[in-house]
Amino acid sequence: MRFWGRVDAGRQLAEHLKLRYLVARDVVVLGLSRRVVPVAFEVAEALGVPLDILMVRTLGVPFQPDLAVGAIGEGGGANPQ
DSSP: OOOSSHHHHHHHHHHHHHHHTOTTOOOOEEEOSTTTHHHHHHHHHHHTOOEEEOOOEEEEETTEEEEEEEEEBTTBSOOOO
């Protein structure tokens, strides 16, 4: 697939999901970072479902800008219980 930006990507993804997976299901779209929120917004809008946003930041590897080893979310650490 070729996308002409995040809005187009969200719309194409929503069409794909409508056709294959999300017929008559309870769904919430979750946008995980500021770059992904425009895509998540378009998906939620097209599907007519709620959008929630969770701000996360990746933990990068020094001297390897394209490699992440983890992420930090709003609530702090993970609770394994």
